[in-house]
Amino acid sequence: MLAITWKHQGRSRDSLALMRNCxxxxxxxxxxxxxxxxxxxxxxxxxxxxxxxS
Incomplete structure (x- = not known):
């Protein structure tokens, strides 16, 4: 999932927003x-x- 990739890249804000939508x-x-x-x-x-x- 893209949110997981973003989290591993340090893009916490983006990953949380995407995971919420997911x-x-x-x-x-x-x-x-x-x-x-x-x-x-x-x-x-x-x-x-x-x-x-959060």
């Missing part, structure tokens, strides 16, 4: 209980927890 879209398209949507939401939560940009 979570919204996955939940809308796949459903809130889909494993892929849940995985993306969990990843976003971890990133926001360690970020000072």
């Amino acid at each position: 979570v919204i879209l996955r939940e809308r398209v796949l459903g809130i209980n889909h494993p892929d949507a849940a995985s993306s939401a969990a990843t976003l939560a971890k990133w926001e927890e360690v970020s000072d940009l």
Whole structure:
């Protein structure tokens, strides 16, 4: 995922914004209980927890 690449490149603000959009879209398209949507939401939560940009 591009958000992960950006995070590894140090683009924290961009990666968080993109991951937020990814979570919204996955939940809308796949459903809130889909494993892929849940995985993306969990990843976003971890990133926001360690970020000072959230």
